[in-house]
Amino acid sequence: MNDALDVVLRLVAVLVVFLVFPLLVGQTEHKVMAHMQGRLGPMYAGGFHGWAQLVADGVKFAQKEDIVPADADRRVFQLAPAVALLPYLLVLIAIPVGPRGFVGETVDAGLIFVLAVMGIGVLGSLMAGWASANKFSLLGGLRTAAQLMAYELPMLLAAASVAMAAGTLSLPGIVAGYHWWWTLWQLVGGLVFFTAGLAELQRPPFDMPVADSEIIFGAYTEYTGLRFALFLLAEYAGIVVLCALTTVLFLGGWHGPWSGSAGWVWTLLKTAVLAFVVIWLRVSYPRLREDQLQKLAWTVLIPLALAQIALTGVVKVVTS
Amino acid sequence: MNVAAAHPGFLSPTGVEITFVLVGLATLGAAVLTVTTRQLVHAALWLVVALGGLAVEYLLLTAEFIAWVQVLIYVGSVVVLLLFGLMLTKAPIGRSPDADSENRPVALAVAVVAAAALVWVVVDAFRTTWINLHGAVQGSSRATGESLFRHWVLPFEALSVLLLAALVGAIVLSRRETAEPAQTAEPAQTTGSAGAARPGGGTGTGPTRAAGAAGKERD
Numbered sequence: 324m325n326d327a328l329d330v331v332l333r334l335v336a337v338l339v340v341f342l343v344f345p346l347l348v349g350q351t352e353h354k355v356m357a358h359m360q361g362r363l364g365p366m367y368a369g370g371f372h373g374w375a376q377l378v379a380d381g382v383k384f385a386q387k388e389d390i391v392p393a394d395a396d397r398r399v400f401q402l403a404p405a406v407a408l409l410p411y412l413l414v415l416i417a418i419p420v421g422p423r424g425f426v427g428e429t430v431d432a433g434l435i436f437v438l439a440v441m442g443i444g445v446l447g448s449l450m451a452g453w454a455s456a457n458k459f460s461l462l463g464g465l466r467t468a469a470q471l472m473a474y475e476l477p478m479l480l481a482a483a484s485v486a487m488a489a490g491t492l493s494l495p496g497i498v499a500g501y502h503w504w505w506t507l508w509q510l511v512g513g514l515v516f517f518t519a520g521l522a523e524l525q526r527p528p529f530d531m532p533v534a535d536s537e538i539i540f541g542a543y544t545e546y547t548g549l550r551f552a553l554f555l556l557a558e559y560a561g562i563v564v565l566c567a568l569t570t571v572l573f574l575g576g577w578h579g580p581w582s583g584s585a586g587w588v589w590t591l592l593k594t595a596v597l598a599f600v601v602i603w604l605r606v607s608y609p610r611l612r613e614d615q616l617q618k619l620a621w622t623v624l625i626p627l628a629l630a631q632i633a634l635t636g637v638v639k640v641v642t643s
Numbered sequence: 644m645n646v647a648a649a650h651p652g653f654l655s656p657t658g659v660e661i662t663f664v665l666v667g668l669a670t671l672g673a674a675v676l677t678v679t680t681r682q683l684v685h686a687a688l689w690l691v692v693a694l695g696g697l698a699v700e701y702l703l704l705t706a707e708f709i710a711w712v713q714v715l716i717y718v719g720s721v722v723v724l725l726l727f728g729l730m731l732t733k734a735p736i737g738r739s740p741d742a743d744s745e746n747r748p749v750a751l752a753v754a755v756v757a758a759a760a761l762v763w764v765v766v767d768a769f770r771t772t773w774i775n776l777h778g779a780v781q782g783s784s785r786a787t788g789e790s791l792f793r794h795w796v797l798p799f800e801a802l803s804v805l806l807l808a809a810l811v812g813a814i815v816l817s818r819r820e821t822a823e824p825a826q827t828a829e830p831a832q833t834t835g836s837a838g839a840a841r842p843g844g845g846t847g848t849g850p851t852r853a854a855g856a857a858g859k860e861r862d
Contacts, residue, residue: 396736399688432784435711442719446691449726453684456736468727475720492708492784 333428334416341412345559346377352559352602353377359606380552387548392456395545399454404546404553407447410440411560418567419495421577421587426495433494434486437568438479444557445471445523448532451554452542463541466532466613470522473620474529478519480628481512484635485572498576506574508638512631513573515624517597520565522620524558526601528608531616566597663703670696678750681738687725694718704774708784 353376357364369375391397417433419426430436445467452464486492488509489500506513522529533541543554570576570593577586611619673692680686694717701710791799 394736396682396684399684430707432708432711435708435715435784439711439715439719442715442723445723446718446726449723449730450688453726453730453734454736461730465727465730468723468730471723472720472727479715 330428337415338412341415341560344563345556348559348562348598348602349377349555350374351598352605355599355602356606359603384548384552389548389550390545392545394456396454396456399450400545401550403447403451403454404550404557405447406450407444408553408557408560410444411557411564413440414564415560415567417494418564418571419498419576420590422499422582425577425587429493429495432492434482434492434497434572437494437564438482441523441561441564442471442475444561447554447557448525448542451546455542455545457544459538459540460542460544462538463532463544467525467542469613470525470529470532470616473617474519474522474624477515477620477624477628478523480625480632481516481519482572484512484628484631485509487632487635487639494571498571498578501575501578503575503578509573509631509635511627512635513569515628515631516573517565517569519620519624520569521601521604522616524561524565526558526562527605528611529616530610531613534610562598562601563594566594566601569597570594659703663700666696666699666703670700678754681743682736683734683739684726684729684736687722687729690725691718691722694722705783706787708787 353364354372365373365376367373368379391400414437416428417426417430417437419429448467449464452460452462452467455461485497488505489497491497491500525532533543538544543551546554567590570590574593574597576593577590579586579589582589670693673689673696677686677689677693680689694713698710698713698718701707701713
């Protein structure tokens with residue numbers, strides 16, 4: 324009975340994190356973008372610096388009519404937001420926050436689990452793009468698929484390099500095996516992982532599939548109301564997951580001064596800094612063209628990831 | 644997961660066994676829908692359900708590593724390639740009557756024969772083998788890795804070479820197509836993968852490329 328209660332509490336905690344953190348990232352994005360562009364951002368909702376802006380947005384989305392286009396494939400169209408969002412909830416369960424079992428659920432092959440489930444989320448965009456019966460949506464879906472195929476590989480290779488270094492696939496195991504010089508050793512892999520992850524989330528500068536000024540938000544053109552909000556939430560949940568994963572794999576997770584008592588603070592802090600970088604990139608980098616996207620993945624990231632694996636292997640053999 | 648058979652037997656099924664059968668039936672249903680639905684993209688989506696069901700079956704047999712790799716390669720890559728190919732060829736919403744090759748009886752016969760052969764082989768080979776779900780996990784990544792690289796190294800390496808050959812073949816094929824009209828290198832990559840995903844052409848090269856990546860990753 325105690326075990327069951329423990330599991331339920333952990334899952335509820337993960338659910339709360341899943342519902343709260345993406346909104347925090349969203350609000351931070353509002354404010355950071357605004358200040359980087361020399362304006363204030365939302366200031367009125369809720370009083371103090373517009374803290375309730377996203378709550379107001381949520382109310383607005385909930386009030387909107389849920390429209391399904393006449394020619395759309397109804398069931399696939401309605402199912403797509405759930406397919407896009409739920410994988411990130413599942414992934415959060417396996418991400419360790421602090422030492423001594425501060426994790427939703429320890430998964431033996433956690434690294435593979437996380438990457439596999441993250442890949443499913445993209446199916447949601449594909450379903451949305453196809454089922455909308457809209458040329459722009461179909462184009463967006465196509466670009467999404469091409470982008471996933473191109474960037475999944477460097478991401479996997481970079482993650483494999485960390486798994487080789489730690490000698491385990493379990494995420495808590497990888498953090499437990501971390502030493503400070505790993506960040507330098509795995510630096511290239513970390514950059515490749517983060518970049519490929521950004522591309523998989525379709526965040527700027529890799530937002531060709533949703534390019535709002537060209538193909539009107541791609542796969543999400545026809546969505547309104549809550550379903551559109553779910554896609555947005557999936558994007559921000561994806562940012563949280565990607566930053567937390569990069570922290571766990573390459574930045575040593577809970578390691579830092581006083582990590583015994585305040586390890587979880589370090590994980591959250593590193594994740595927050597990475598989330599800030601994600602927002603920063605959105606404000607400061609222009610969108611990559613489709614052929615540049617593909618070229619970057621196939622001719623830069625994959626060779627770099629392979630070189631990182633070779634380096635990891637050499638160091639591993641020399642030091643063991 | 645923790646309730647397992649103390650005394651193996653078909654007449655006293657445990658929770659895991661019942662779940663296994665139920666998931667198996669759902670997977671079978673999804674697989675049948677995959678080949679019988681008249682909407683192309685729906686077939687690909689039902690394939691996702693079928694492959695996901697298989698992953699759950701692996702999980703129930705405690706083969707965790709295989710289960711996640713199944714999701715990663717098949718659901719995450721192969722189906723995305725399939726959908727990409729379908730979208731490139733403008734898969735219509737609704738029925739696609741021209742996609743019927745009218746070979747239903749032959750296909751059914753081949754499927755039944757193949758299924759019968761597979762079931763017979765598996766039943767004959769593993770009739771008396773029982774997985775002890777109580778003891779140490781037998782499908783963990785450590786166990787899988789040890790058996791793969793201690794007992795099955797030669798087949799593993801042979802498979803790697805085979806996949807490498809397929810990879811090189813795919814590159815050669817895609818180069819020949821685009822060598823004449825233009826000299827752009829990077830669209831060749833994308834059209835290559837698109838060509839591989841097209842149902843008629845080389846469906847084999849798509850999965851092998853993804854699998855080749857996985858093989859590399861495990862090297």
